[in-house]
Amino acid sequence: xxxxxxxxxxxxGIFGRRRAEEDFAAEMExxxxxxxxxxxxAGLSEEEARRQARIxxxxxxxxxxxxxxxxGAPVLENLARDIAxxxxxxxxxxxxxxMAVLSLGLGIGANTAMFSLVNxxxxxxxxxxxxxxxxxxQRDATxxxxxxxxxxxxxxxxAGWQSGGERRIDFEGRQExxxxxxxxxxxxxxxxxxxxxGEEFADNAAEGTxxxxxxxxxxxxxxxxxxxxxxxxxxxxxxxxxxxTPEKLWLAENADxxxxxxxxxxxxxxxxxxxxxxxxxxxRAGTAEFGGVPMVSLQRxxxxxxxxxxxxxxxxxxxxxxxxxxxxxGLLLARLSARQREISVRLALGSGRGRLVxxxxxxxxxxxxxxxxxxxxxxxxxMDSLVALLPFRVVAAGGIGVDRNVLLFAMSLTLAAGAMVxxxxxxxxxxxxxxxxxxxxxxxxxxxTRLRSTLVVAEIAAATALLAGAGILLESLYRLNRQPLGxxxxxxxxxxxxxxxxxxxxxxxERLEMLREQLGAVAGVRAVAAANVLPLDGKNNFPAxxxxxxxxxxxxxxxxxxxxxxxxTMGARLVSGRGFGPAERGNGAPVAMINEALAKAxxxxxxxxxxxxxxxxxxxxxxxxxxxxxxxxxxxDMKTVLLAEPARPTLxxxxxxxxxxxxxxxxxxxxxxxxxxxxxxxxxxxxxxPGQRVIRMRWMERIVAATTANPRFDAAILGxxxxxxxxxxxxxxxxxxxxxxxxRTEEIGTRMALGASPGQVLALIMRQGLGLVGAGLxxxxxxxxxxxxxxxxxxxxxxxxxxxxxxxxxxFVASWxxxxxxxxxxxxxxxxxx
Amino acid sequence: MGKKNDVWQGTLxxxxxxxxxxxxxxxxxxxxxxxxxxxxDRLAVNYGTIYPALLKLEQEGAIVAEWGxxxxxxxxxFYKLTRAGHKLAEREAREWQEAASMMALFLNPAKxx
Numbered sequence: 001x002x003x004x005x006x007x008x009x010x011x012x013g014i015f016g017r018r019r020a021e022e023d024f025a026a027e028m029e030x031x032x033x034x035x036x037x038x039x040x041x042a043g044l045s046e047e048e049a050r051r052q053a054r055i056x057x058x059x060x061x062x063x064x065x066x067x068x069x070x071x072g073a074p075v076l077e078n079l080a081r082d083i084a085x086x087x088x089x090x091x092x093x094x095x096x097x098x099m100a101v102l103s104l105g106l107g108i109g110a111n112t113a114m115f116s117l118v119n120x121x122x123x124x125x126x127x128x129x130x131x132x133x134x135x136x137x138q139r140d141a142t143x144x145x146x147x148x149x150x151x152x153x154x155x156x157x158x159a160g161w162q163s164g165g166e167r168r169i170d171f172e173g174r175q176e177x178x179x180x181x182x183x184x185x186x187x188x189x190x191x192x193x194x195x196x197x198g199e200e201f202a203d204n205a206a207e208g209t210x211x212x213x214x215x216x217x218x219x220x221x222x223x224x225x226x227x228x229x230x231x232x233x234x235x236x237x238x239x240x241x242x243x244x245t246p247e248k249l250w251l252a253e254n255a256d257x258x259x260x261x262x263x264x265x266x267x268x269x270x271x272x273x274x275x276x277x278x279x280x281x282x283x284r285a286g287t288a289e290f291g292g293v294p295m296v297s298l299q300r301x302x303x304x305x306x307x308x309x310x311x312x313x314x315x316x317x318x319x320x321x322x323x324x325x326x327x328x329x330g331l332l333l334a335r336l337s338a339r340q341r342e343i344s345v346r347l348a349l350g351s352g353r354g355r356l357v358x359x360x361x362x363x364x365x366x367x368x369x370x371x372x373x374x375x376x377x378x379x380x381x382x383m384d385s386l387v388a389l390l391p392f393r394v395v396a397a398g399g400i401g402v403d404r405n406v407l408l409f410a411m412s413l414t415l416a417a418g419a420m421v422x423x424x425x426x427x428x429x430x431x432x433x434x435x436x437x438x439x440x441x442x443x444x445x446x447x448x449t450r451l452r453s454t455l456v457v458a459e460i461a462a463a464t465a466l467l468a469g470a471g472i473l474l475e476s477l478y479r480l481n482r483q484p485l486g487x488x489x490x491x492x493x494x495x496x497x498x499x500x501x502x503x504x505x506x507x508x509x510e511r512l513e514m515l516r517e518q519l520g521a522v523a524g525v526r527a528v529a530a531a532n533v534l535p536l537d538g539k540n541n542f543p544a545x546x547x548x549x550x551x552x553x554x555x556x557x558x559x560x561x562x563x564x565x566x567x568x569t570m571g572a573r574l575v576s577g578r579g580f581g582p583a584e585r586g587n588g589a590p591v592a593m594i595n596e597a598l599a600k601a602x603x604x605x606x607x608x609x610x611x612x613x614x615x616x617x618x619x620x621x622x623x624x625x626x627x628x629x630x631x632x633x634x635x636x637d638m639k640t641v642l643l644a645e646p647a648r649p650t651l652x653x654x655x656x657x658x659x660x661x662x663x664x665x666x667x668x669x670x671x672x673x674x675x676x677x678x679x680x681x682x683x684x685x686x687x688x689x690p691g692q693r694v695i696r697m698r699w700m701e702r703i704v705a706a707t708t709a710n711p712r713f714d715a716a717i718l719g720x721x722x723x724x725x726x727x728x729x730x731x732x733x734x735x736x737x738x739x740x741x742x743x744r745t746e747e748i749g750t751r752m753a754l755g756a757s758p759g760q761v762l763a764l765i766m767r768q769g770l771g772l773v774g775a776g777l778x779x780x781x782x783x784x785x786x787x788x789x790x791x792x793x794x795x796x797x798x799x800x801x802x803x804x805x806x807x808x809x810x811x812f813v814a815s816w817x818x819x820x821x822x823x824x825x826x827x828x829x830x831x832x833x834x
Numbered sequence: 835m836g837k838k839n840d841v842w843q844g845t846l847x848x849x850x851x852x853x854x855x856x857x858x859x860x861x862x863x864x865x866x867x868x869x870x871x872x873x874x875d876r877l878a879v880n881y882g883t884i885y886p887a888l889l890k891l892e893q894e895g896a897i898v899a900e901w902g903x904x905x906x907x908x909x910x911x912f913y914k915l916t917r918a919g920h921k922l923a924e925r926e927a928r929e930w931q932e933a934a935s936m937m938a939l940f941l942n943p944a945k946x947x
Contacts, residue, residue, distance in 0.1 A: 006893045023911075024885070030910045031863045031881065037906065038867075058882035067886045 024067060032057065078355065079362065086363035096335065097367070100328050103728065104371025104417060105378060107321035110721075112379040112402070112410045113386055114317045118310050119405050120396035122303045127250050129192035133280040134298035141276045141293060143261075143269040146184065148291045149278055155290075158278040159183065159190035162261055166498065169212075169257060170233035171220045178216055179254055180234070182261035188245065190279050198228040198243030205260035210234065211243040216256035234259070235501035252302055252395050302395045309392065309710070313717060316469060319462050320721045321417065326459040327728045329421040330452050332364060334739055336425050360425055365418045372414030376402060379410075391709035424451050449740055453772055456732040460776020460807060461783065463725035467803045468784035470722040472793050473715040480708055486638035486647065487535060488571030492700035493671050493678065494534055497685070498664040498693055505662030509655065511689055512665055516563065518688050519669060524677055527670040529569035530655070531562040534666045534700075535638045536707045543623050544651055547612035550620035552602050558640055558650040559615075561658045567593075567635050569670050575599075577609035577633030580654040590657055592629040598649035599634045608634055613651065629653070643707040668700070729776070729807070730814040737769050737818035748822050749830025758823040765822045769815025770808065777804050846887045848930055851923035854897065854915045861902075861910035862888060888913060896922045 032053050039049025090097040125131035133156075137145070146160040164180030185203045188194050188211075196214060210232065212220075217227050224230075227244045234257065245258075263269050277298060278290075288295070300307075336343075346356060380402045387400050394400060402410075428451065497515070499508060512530060520528045533540045541556035564580040566572075575596055584591060592613055599608040608631050615626035637647035655661070671677060682694050705712075741748070748761055781800055788794075853868045854860060860868070865888075866881040891897045896919035904910040915923065 006890070026909075027862060027885070027911045030861070030904075030908060034861070034863045034904065034906075034908055034910065035881075037908075056881050058880040067889060 020068075024064065028057070028064075078358065082359045082362040083366065085359060086366050089363065090366070093335075096331065097370075100331060100367045101370045101374055103324045103327060104368060105374030106724070107317075107324035107375070108372045108410060108413055108417065109375030109378040109382075110317045111314075111321050111413055112375050112406060113383060114310070114314045115409045116379060116383060116400055116402060116406045117387075117390075117394060118314055119403070119409075120400040121306055121310060121394045122299075123405070124396065125299050126252075126302055128298075130279075131299060132297070133282075133284075134191070135278045135280065135290075135295040136298045136301035137276040138294040138296050138301070140272040141274045142272055143263040143274050145291075145293045146274055146276045147263050147269075149276055149293060152290055154280055154284045155278045156281045157186050157190035158276065159185075159187040160261060160274045160276045161187060162274050163253060164255070164257070164259060167234045167257060168236075168501070169216070169220060170236075171230070174220050174222070176216070176220055178256040180257040180259060181253065181255035183211075183258045184261045187258070187277075188243075190277055192279070193246055193249055195243040196246045197226075198241070200243060201258075201260040203262070205262070207260065208237070208239050209242045209260060210239040211245065211258040212241055213245045213249065213256040214247040217241075217244050304395070306392055306394055309714065310394075313714070316466060316718050316721050319466050320724060321413070323459050323462045323466075323725045323728050325417050325420045326455045326462070327732055328367070328417075329424045330455045330459075330732055330735055332421055332425050333428065333452050333455070334735060336360070336428060337739065357426060361418075361422055364422045364425070365415075368414050368418035368421065371417070372410055376407065376410045379406075389713075391706075391713045424455060427451065449736065449743065452736045452739070456729070456736050456772050457775045457779065459725075459729045459732045460773055460811075461780035463722070463729045464777060464780025464803055464807065465784040465787060466718070466722040466725045467806065468781075468788060468800065470715065470718040471799045471803060472788065473711065473718050475796075475799065477708065477711045477715045480643055480711060483639070483643055485535070485704065486572060486636050487700075489700035489704045491670060491673065492570070493669040493673075493681065493697070494537075494666055494700055494703065495681070495694050495697040496664055496666045498695060499662055500689075500691055500693075503662075505660055508662050509659065511692070512655075515685060515688060515692075516667070519667070519681060519684060522671075522677075522680055522684055524674045525669050525671040525681075527565060527569045529563045529566040529668045529670075530665045531560050531566050531668070532661065532663055532665055533560055534668065534703065535570070535640060536643060537666065537703055539641050542615065542626075542651075543618035544613055544615050545617045545619065546602050547614050547628055549602075550617070553617070553619045554649060555618050557598075558648045559653065560650060561653045561655055561661050563655050566652075566668070569668050570638065572638055573636035575634040575636055577631070579633055579635075580652075580656075584654040584656050586656075588657070590627040590629040591632045591654065593633045593635055593652040594631055595635055595647055595650040595652075596637045597647045598651065601649050615651070615653075627657075629657075643704070673699070726806070726810055730810045733769055733772055733811055733814035734818065736772065737765060737815055738821070740768065741765060741818045741822045744822075745825055745830045748825045749827040752825065753827040753831065761825070762819045762823045765819035766812070766815050769819070770811050773807055773811030777807060845930075846883065847891055848923070848926045850884070850887060850891060850913075851896065851915065851919060851926065854913060855920065855923050859902075859912045859914040861904060861912050863910070864904075865913065891919070894922075895919075 032050070035053035035056065036046065036049045039052055040046055042049075044052070126134070128134060137149075141160070143160065146158065149155065150158040152158075161181050161183040164182045166177050167180045169176050169178045183201070185201050185205065188200055195211065198211070201209065201211070212227065212232070217224075220232070221227065221230075227241045230241050231238050232241060233239070239259070261274075276293075278295070303310075343356060347353070383401050387394065497512070500511075503511070516528045516530060519525060540559055542559040543553065543555050544557040544559070545553035562580075564582075564584065567574065567579055577593070580591070580593065592615075594608060594613075599606070602608065603611065611631050612628050613631060614628050616622065616624040635652070638650075640648040640650055669681065678697055682697065685692055685694050748764075751764075752758075752761065781804065784803075785800065849869050849872075850865055853865050853872070857864070857868060862884055863881070866884050869884075888897070888899070892899055892913075895916060897913045898916055899911050899913050901909060902912040
């Protein structure tokens with residue numbers, strides 16, 4: 001308590017120093033006068049009395065110093081003075097200040113931005129009560145699994161949901177498209193949010209009941225407060241609203257309308273189309289398998305694949321900051337050398353070493369703080385555009401941005417950077433002493449060059465790791481882009497026509513045929529085909545087996561329902577047999593086509609054409625029996641679901657023979673990319689079929705590009721990091737050599753005077769520069785190799801050779817300029833300068 | 835400022851407090867003279883050192899300072915114990931005595947048992 005009071009007083013004491021000085025002087029004066037009076041009363045002369053009084057009082061200056069040191073807080077005052085001095089120094093050298101702040105700002109900003117993402121997507125728990133007790137099935141689950149989990153004792157609540165597509169909602173003349181979800185009883189109870197109004201679905205909830213989101217209800221009812229009991233229309237069917245969600249409900253998958261979901265007790269329950277969230281009972285913990293269903297925490301599930309990628313990018317961005325710090329430390333060392341004379345003088349004049357070091361630290365911290373502030377501000381302002389650039393969706397409740405955690409992170413990062421860049425200068429200053437400093441005058445110690453070289457070597461080692469990482473990504477991207485697609489994406493415009501409700505399958509198909517014919521007449525359109533799912537645009541699975549060979553079954557066979565001209569329009573290749581033709585119209589025999597992957601899997605002998613396939617059968621069991629179809633042709637493999645994997649075995653059915661199919665279709669128009677073609681097509685469809693929606697209109701090339709968006713993004717980010725690292729490493733090498741050449745001017749002059757040729761001098765300096773790069777590589781390559789191995793990528797010696805060559809080239813360029821300067825040293829001038 | 839000084843400052847503070855306790859409000863010069871006299875002139879205080887000590891006590895709230903007029907009509911800064919100062923003097927004295935008696939035990943080990 002006393003200490004606290006004293007310090008408050010002392011800090012106050014920093015201010016109003018002048019008044020205090022006057023006060024102190026007056027007190028001293030009165031003290032002396034009293035002493036003199038006493039002395040004179042004892043019989044001394046005034047002069048003698050004054051002399052004795054002064055002696056007794058001691059050095060007034062000393063007392064004064066002591067007094068004021070006690071009065072104010074010298075540490076703080078010095079700090080203020082150091083800050084002012086540092087700012088003055090930085091202002092005097094704006095290039096240095098700008099470079100330092102910029103490189104640190106970039107480093108800290110990138111780290112802050114990346115941490116914001118990690119924070120939002122990985123660290124922050126989902127916004128539900130007691131989120132640690134929420135689990136989620138690791139993979140897509142089935143309703144059967146949901147039922148199994150529901151019966152387990154460890155869970156308090158278990159809820160399943162399925163996406164329910166887009167639905168048109170009508171209420172009192174207002175209409176809107178809303179994303180629907182099918183949810184089981186107790187869905188909102190499981191999340192812990194409950195409902196704002198009404199009741200959740202019961203176990204035996206009737207069809208025709210719905211829960212709506214607060215936002216949707218506000219929009220569609222124009223702000224009516226009572227929702228429960230009202231009737232809305234979903235795709236023309238009446239639904240009674242039984243509940244409204246809380247206003248601030250957050251769901252990973254946005255949905256505004258909820259309809260009941262329950263197990264049907266049929267094979268439909270076996271579809272892997274359900275997400276199951278479960279809440280553990282109080283006191284139960286852990287994530288594991290429950291009744292054979294692997295589960296993870298909801299938080300982990302929400303982060304999904306993004307987790308690994310974010311962590312990788314986070315690591316890369318950390319390396320960048322490390323390099324920026326090494327670089328800055330090198331710059332600071334260089335500055336320290338330049339200021340050697342000033343420091344020597346200050347040491348000689350009696351400045352304490354501690355004070356000098358403190359001043360240096362303050363300077364470094366100021367630079368780092370400025371860099372940190374620039375980085376945080378940059379991250380804050382650019383976050384939204386950054387997130388928009390991300391090719392993958394980051395599921396984050398509460399948005400992504402700079403919050404308290406991020407700020408704390410950025411601050412600790414800034415301090416860490418400050419400490420890191422101060423280690424080297426601090427090391428140097430530890431060996432300061434007056435005599436040596438004066439003796440050395442402005443010539444730097446060789447130890448300093450060694451230290452800077454070490455920093456550059458570290459920089460190069462880190463850059464090696466980044467380059468190797470970027471190399472891996474670029475290589476896999478290159479491989480991905482060279483994958484044969486099996487179709488021609490150029491000049492194919494596609495759009496998706498979702499099924500219009502209220503029409504039966506047959507009417508839908510008739511409408512589709514009509515659209516296909518009419519669109520073919522649009523100027524510039526050469527052919528129009530359609531398929532339920534386009535390559536690289538999704539999947540559609542159905543069980544199938546080879547007739548008479550139940551052991552040859554695929555439970556999730558990719559099945560495509562296509563128009564007869566689909567393969568031709570896509571530019572796919574017919575391998576054997578024939579394509580769909582007019583024979584399939586009317587009551588032709590049921591047929592199918594298969595792709596090469598399926599042909600190779602089931603007919604290694606190559607006699608697929610003419611054989612038969614049972615659709616809807618799995619291992620001899622009739623799950624959803626359709627027809628037994630004859631294989632009439634084999635088409636070349638087209639990429640199916642992912643670009644990175646070989647085509648999946650696929651079965652093609654002619655649309656004419658799948659009259660039961662009433663789902664949406666994707667159109668493919670082979671066309672010239674004329675101006676306004678998209679708009680013309682869209683308008684034409686609306687004109688021909690009012691009520692038919694046209695969504696996701698894209699050129700096929702974009703669909704292909706979208707599948708490589710993630711690897712492209714990763715490669716671009718890591719690539720630019722690596723470039724940045726390369727640039728900094730180059731600057732580092734250049735800086736060390738330029739400094740070293742300046743230091744060694746005399747030595748070089750002597751060598752030349754003794755007969756060294758300019759070429760030899762050039763080689764001398766180049767050797768030094770390449771030596772730095774070599775040392776960096778010697779450290780970096782094994783490290784990068786180990787990391788590569790850890791990441792499970794084959795460590796390709798060629799890749800490392802390329803990295804080494806690249807760094808070598810950069811080192812060569814960076815050494816060239818200083819080496820040339822050394823070569824041009826005039827021995828006469830150099831020796832005279834001493 | 836070394837450790838030694840801290841010890842000296844501590845004892846000096848206690849001397850100041852005890853002086854003010856017995857003498858009542860007094861100026862710096864008077865305090866210095868009184869300490870010297872009390873110690874039987876064994877303690878030659880450098881008068882200057884008393885002022886930082888006074889300031890420290892003031893900052894701690896043990897004493898308050900006020901300009902006033904001395905016995906022979908001279909302007910002087912008078913220091914006065916506050917209530918906290920009285921308590922502090924008591925406590926410090928007790929602690930000092932304890933420490934001193936303990937030290938005494940070390941210096942003159944009792945010759946018992």
